[in-house]
Each structure stands twice: as C-alpha cells, then as structure tokens.
Amino acid sequence: MLTIGKLGQAAGVKVPTIRYYEQIGLLPEAERSAGNQRLYSRKALDRLTFVRHARELGFTLDAIRDLLSLSDNPDQPCAAADAIAKAQLAEIEKRLARLASLKVELNRMVAQCAGGRIADCRVIEVLSNHSLCATDHRHPQAGNDH
Amino acid sequence: MLTIGKLGQAAGVKVPTIRYYEQIGLLPEAERSAGNQRLYSRKALDRLTFVRHARELGFTLDAIRDLLSLSDNPDQPCAAADAIAKAQLAEIEKRLARLASLKVELNRMVAQCAGGRIADCRVIEVLSNHSLCATDHRHPQAGNDH
DNA sequence: CTTGAAGCTACAGTAGCTAGAGACATTAGA
DNA sequence: TCTAATGTCTCTAGCTACTGTAGCTTCAAG
CATH class of the missing domain: 1.20.5 (Single alpha-helices involved in coiled-coils or other helix-helix interfaces)
Structure with missing residues (x-):
C-alpha cells in the first residue's frame, strides 16, 4: 500500500492532481488509513500510470474515462x-x-x-x-x- | 470602419473573442457608433490579425502583449x-x-x-x-x- | 518527545475562451 | 415605411485540467 506521495512519484503525477482525479471520478475513491490518509494498491498505480500516459498522448480526460471503462469490462470488441x-x-x-x-x-x-x-x-x-x-x-x- | 462581426470575419477571430481581448486589455477600447456598437479601423484589423497569427504560432496572450507593446514603440533594438x-x-x-x-x-x-x-x-x-x-x-x- | 515532512479539506485562481439571457441597433425586403 | 431577421450590446456563468493557498492533522525519524 502506497501513500499518495509515493503513488504520485511512482506514476509521475502530482499529488493535487491525483486528488483532483479522484474528485472528478476518474479514479475511484481511495481506501483510507486509520488516520484518514489515502492508501493505494499496485492496481491503482497501474490505473494512474495509464491515465498519465494517455494524457501525454493528448487524450482528454473524457476519452480516458471511456478507455478506462472499456478496460473495466474487457469482454467486448476493442x-x-x-x-x-x-x-x-x-x-x-x-x-x-x-x-x-x-x-x-x-x-x-x-x-x-x-x-x-x-x-x-x-x-x-x-x-x-x-x-x-x-x-x-x-x-x-x-x-x-x- | 468595420463592425465587430466584419472585423472578426476579416481577421478570422470570433466576435466574443474580440470582446474578450478588449476586456483583458489586449486590444484598446474600440470607438463606438451612435448606437453604441464597436467600430474598427484598418489599423485595428492589422492588430487583431497580428494577435491571431501570434496565437496560431503558440504565443501566450502575455507574450503577445509584450510583442504589441514593442511594436508600439519601435525605436528600440529588436x-x-x-x-x-x-x-x-x-x-x-x-x-x-x-x-x-x-x-x-x-x-x-x-x-x-x-x-x-x-x-x-x-x-x-x-x-x-x-x-x-x-x-x-x-x-x-x-x-x-x- | 519533538520536529519536520507529508497528508487532509476546502476554496480560489489560472488561461483562453465559449455560451446563454435579455435588450437594443441595423439592414434587407415587401 | 413597416417588419422581420440578423447583428450587437452587457452581464454572468461555465468550460478543461489543473495549481496554489490556508489552516489543520498525521506520521516517521532522531
């Protein structure tokens, strides 16, 4: 489990940006520690890395939202x-x-x-x-x- | 003298954008007709065309502001x-x-x-x-x- | 046990427009 | 000349994708 800072470093995304992504529903709400701090799994890191790369490729957040929902149910034609x-x-x-x-x-x-x-x-x-x-x-x- | 719509067409800039540029001080306040409509000279068209091209080249509005003020007093080294x-x-x-x-x-x-x-x-x-x-x-x- | 970094929420601000409401002005056609 | 359509006016709010601030709490190291 990673704190938000480690996650940000690992994915190359700033901490406020991660919170922003959660706020707009691009990332699911993170688990919280006893002290109310966000905790992230490796899966969350993959997802955020995906988002970062897609952003770098110039995808809008809306397009990324679509891609994520596609990848969440992969039994469809691509x-x-x-x-x-x-x-x-x-x-x-x-x-x-x-x-x-x-x-x-x-x-x-x-x-x-x-x-x-x-x-x-x-x-x-x-x-x-x-x-x-x-x-x-x-x-x-x-x-x-x- | 051109109305704002003609100016926009001539320069390739949308009407609300022209008003926005005036609002933020990138363009000087336009003369007004008896009926309070903005009127523009050929000089204004040149200026707006300059702005448009600079935007297309990727200059920020701030950079454009600088360039305009440079061109407004041309007796300096460039x-x-x-x-x-x-x-x-x-x-x-x-x-x-x-x-x-x-x-x-x-x-x-x-x-x-x-x-x-x-x-x-x-x-x-x-x-x-x-x-x-x-x-x-x-x-x-x-x-x-x- | 203390200190400093890192985390939290909430809100405001950024660039560069864009869109809408509701009122007034201008112009082309009958 | 009247009328209808189009154009223009101001004002406000919204957009994307963040970024920064304030004021607080939590955590890890020494």
Missing part, C-alpha cells in the same frame, strides 16, 4: 478503444503539420531579425501580414494547441 | 522581440519532438488492435505498461501541450 485511438492519431497528425509550418515561419522571423531596431524587424510584420504567412486559413480558435 | 520569438521556437521544437514520438506509439496501438476483443488488445496495455512506452520521463503535467 473497436471502441481503437476508434478513440484513431481519432487521437488524426488530431496529432494535424497538430504536427501545423507545428511544422509554424516552425518554418518562426525560423524565418528569427533569421530576419538580425540585431536591427524593431522598425526594421520583421518579427512583427510577419505576424500581421497574412501574405507573408505560411499558415493556412483554418478556423482561428483551433490555434490553441492542446 | 532583441526583445527576437528573444520572445526564439523562446517560442524552442517550445515548438519540443512539442514537435514529443508529438512525433506520440504518433509512433499511437500508430503501434492502432496497428495492434486489429479487431480483437479488449482483453487481447494492447491499446490499453501500451498505455499502462511503461516499458512499452516510447515517451520520455519528463514531468507529467507537461503533457498538456499549450
């Missing part, structure tokens, strides 16, 4: 889990493409700004002049890459 | 703007690397889940078994790629 993973993969590919083109643009910006004054510097110009801009014309708020 | 852009570039390169490795892993997951049942499917296993995992051991919460 098409559902597969669909979630595939959707995630598509998302990641989109982000990769965007980041790659953004990188090109930022590189150009930095290269052009070679110690001049701002008036001569194109860092800002590149960002306000659309014709100089390699990015596509997608919907704007899609810009918040998370 | 080292500061350059530094902001360079920091951003480093960020983007980190994200690119992570997303690339995540993509490999997700691809593997999807490939392994070829119509079996969840019990035989490694989508979930891959995510709970650290030894199968290609991602690094960074700090977990860094997972939210903003």
Whole structure:
C-alpha cells in the first residue's frame, strides 16, 4: 500500500492532481488509513500510470474515462478503444503539420531579425501580414494547441 | 470602419473573442457608433490579425502583449522581440519532438488492435505498461501541450 | 518527545475562451 | 415605411485540467 506521495512519484503525477482525479471520478475513491490518509494498491498505480500516459498522448480526460471503462469490462470488441485511438492519431497528425509550418515561419522571423531596431524587424510584420504567412486559413480558435 | 462581426470575419477571430481581448486589455477600447456598437479601423484589423497569427504560432496572450507593446514603440533594438520569438521556437521544437514520438506509439496501438476483443488488445496495455512506452520521463503535467 | 515532512479539506485562481439571457441597433425586403 | 431577421450590446456563468493557498492533522525519524 502506497501513500499518495509515493503513488504520485511512482506514476509521475502530482499529488493535487491525483486528488483532483479522484474528485472528478476518474479514479475511484481511495481506501483510507486509520488516520484518514489515502492508501493505494499496485492496481491503482497501474490505473494512474495509464491515465498519465494517455494524457501525454493528448487524450482528454473524457476519452480516458471511456478507455478506462472499456478496460473495466474487457469482454467486448476493442473497436471502441481503437476508434478513440484513431481519432487521437488524426488530431496529432494535424497538430504536427501545423507545428511544422509554424516552425518554418518562426525560423524565418528569427533569421530576419538580425540585431536591427524593431522598425526594421520583421518579427512583427510577419505576424500581421497574412501574405507573408505560411499558415493556412483554418478556423482561428483551433490555434490553441492542446 | 468595420463592425465587430466584419472585423472578426476579416481577421478570422470570433466576435466574443474580440470582446474578450478588449476586456483583458489586449486590444484598446474600440470607438463606438451612435448606437453604441464597436467600430474598427484598418489599423485595428492589422492588430487583431497580428494577435491571431501570434496565437496560431503558440504565443501566450502575455507574450503577445509584450510583442504589441514593442511594436508600439519601435525605436528600440529588436532583441526583445527576437528573444520572445526564439523562446517560442524552442517550445515548438519540443512539442514537435514529443508529438512525433506520440504518433509512433499511437500508430503501434492502432496497428495492434486489429479487431480483437479488449482483453487481447494492447491499446490499453501500451498505455499502462511503461516499458512499452516510447515517451520520455519528463514531468507529467507537461503533457498538456499549450 | 519533538520536529519536520507529508497528508487532509476546502476554496480560489489560472488561461483562453465559449455560451446563454435579455435588450437594443441595423439592414434587407415587401 | 413597416417588419422581420440578423447583428450587437452587457452581464454572468461555465468550460478543461489543473495549481496554489490556508489552516489543520498525521506520521516517521532522531
């Protein structure tokens, strides 16, 4: 049995985050010690590790909730889990493409700004002049890459 | 002079977002028509377009605020703007690397889940078994790629 | 037995929007 | 010119995924 601190260390998740996950029902309520402290089993560690990795892969907590409930009753075809993973993969590919083109643009910006004054510097110009801009014309708020 | 809706369309930013930007002081307060509706000049459009592109490049609103204030008094060396852009570039390169490795892993997951049942499917296993995992051991919460 | 770290609850705050309610303004068509 | 539709106004609340604070209790080491 692990205390919350050890669990957090083992899984690579901060203690308040674990409590938050419990609070929103992503993790089951933990057993408690005589002194009311949370105690975790190895199984709980696996579950939390799963959550952490899924988060790193960019899954939302909702998607993770789905995956966990799938894994809790494993006598079903795994098409559902597969669909979630595939959707995630598509998302990641989109982000990769965007980041790659953004990188090109930022590189150009930095290269052009070679110690001049701002008036001569194109860092800002590149960002306000659309014709100089390699990015596509997608919907704007899609810009918040998370 | 543009109404807020036209401005939003021209810049590719949603109307409530423009009002939000004004509210937090990222954009100056707009002129008003006789009927109290916001009116925007071409300069305002440039500024908003700048903000939009900067957001797409992953700059935080705080960084954008800095860049805007730099561009508002351009008689300084552009080292500061350059530094902001360079920091951003480093960020983007980190994200690119992570997303690339995540993509490999997700691809593997999807490939392994070829119509079996969840019990035989490694989508979930891959995510709970650290030894199968290609991602690094960074700090977990860094997972939210903003 | 004491001290300091780690745990507890509860609540507030963060970024960057997004959505809804209810009222007023503007514009296009009959 | 009237009307209906659309656009805009303010305000408030909500969202995700945490993070931080305050003020307390519990636990392990020396």
